[in-house]
Amino acid sequence: MKVYAFGVDIGGTSVKIGLGRTSGWLFETRKIGTPPAPSPESFLAQIADVIKQRIQARGFRAADVLGIGVGVPGPVDAQGMVHGCANLGWGDVDVKAILEQHLQMPVQVGNDADVAALGEMWQGGGKGFSNLVMITLGTGIGGGVIINQHVVPGRFGSAGEIGHLHVDGQEREPCNCGNFGCLEQYASATGIVRTAKTLLAGHPEVASVLKNAGSFDAKAVCDAAREGDALANAALGQSMEKLGQALAMISCVVDPDAYVIGGGVSAAADVFMPPLKQAYRHYAFPASKDTVFTQATLGNQAGIIGGIKLIMSKESKEK
């Protein structure tokens, strides 16, 4: 019985390799550092070696292991081809083929945000929902769209790129993607700080703890908002207005059961959820105003847990 599976989460600074049962029990996690600009072949061979070593150490036979689900930090098309990972310095890499050749077992590859969304659906904040959109609020904004319990990768691997929804026609500064007025410019951790700085600069007469903070992060804005700082609340309100508007648009496209909010900023859900839900309800199509909002619960294990689910979904689909 193939009751074991590996979930691999490849990131810019480290790779996490999780081993679990298909029942959902994750019982082992290994971490290896990502070398700077790793060559795909040697780096994937190194990951394969760890997996082989763990299979041997545990005394598994090939017949015990379902396969490996892998999340990578870049766009992955429906065929599993990885089209460039900026953080790794990779161009097109056939991660699936390379790992399958090393390991002689099924490998499934997805975008890391998509795989994390799958993990949250299976074992985390999205448990019980078959259709959800996960939003990861970090330095940027990542997203994953799950329909019928499966990741939607998109033609060019860009499904779930919700950080790049156009939410402001007046923006003069370009987003990292080159466009103007992307959601990520306002509602990511960076965007929340930027919004607060713009408000501070425009309202020198308003007292705020942020004024004397020099450099501050999104957590500082959320903390100040929690303490009743008017400027911090206004900044968070503006950021969540944009996010609510964007999620209302996503509901007009896929109308998910739930939005699962994760990433570093999500720890401050107590302060951002109320303005976010209010903005969502304001902009949402009348029929979709009651979509559920939840918090991600798996933290940085979402990727490896999602990896296990990814290979399970793939194998059950092909049977």
Next chain:
Amino acid sequence: MKVYAFGVDIGGTSVKIGLGRTSGWLFETRKIGTPPAPSPESFLAQIADVIKQRIQARGFRAADVLGIGVGVPGPVDAQGMVHGCANLGWGDVDVKAILEQHLQMPVQVGNDADVAALGEMWQGGGKGFSNLVMITLGTGIGGGVIINQHVVPGRFGSAGEIGHLHVDGQEREPCNCGNFGCLEQYASATGIVRTAKTLLAGHPEVASVLKNAGSFDAKAVCDAAREGDALANAALGQSMEKLGQALAMISCVVDPDAYVIGGGVSAAADVFMPPLKQAYRHYAFPASKDTVFTQATLGNQAGIIGGIKLIMSKESKEK
């Protein structure tokens, strides 16, 4: 062998009932008028009677007919429950249960725009694509989202409500849905006319054939644009700017293989496609700039052909 299936397209003025083979060959279409404010029970009984009569006239046995796929002009949830059809004066109606009781064969129900999208995917402008978004430009804007060859209905039946994507933060007039700045206010047939009228009113100095036209429709705007009328071209450009912006956002959510444009306005694709594609490329996430744009080809048969595909998809899914 169950090689026959019915596709039923329930509209505000008429019901089309198509009979075809599961190979895709539609060989018979019947049309009955929709009475004003029909009671769901008696009206669906009338539709069932036509189907029974056609089965009998053709000499089919129950074992020959796969079932019936039905499109209705209102939101349908994932369980097939219809939640209100404004044009029919219906509240919640279990169309599937009522028809199945009459006909004793499988019935599958979907939103009419979703079912039309499925038809276009199977036999029309979207043939060959498994992931597409259909946009119907008519009095309003309808939409259907197909992922992995299946309709995405949405939690509240609102997936594909792309006419209500928020594309303008400055709008002062409400949309029919009660919100402000919905795509439909600019890029539907009505929206194109409205855009042209606003430009005419704001630029009395500009010569335009539309100026003396009194009341005009979207076709007149497209015709004038084709003849080189500067104001008509500017109006169409503004409308397509909003539509391109909206489709670029849809690509950030589901990144489809193709956009299939249908509805009355789509006959003027020669004049609106160039500005639409230009606006799309301008706003699209860099990876998704080359999404395919096609025209719908099935016209008002898309609903019945999609109905046949709907019941085929359902039956193959359950096997």
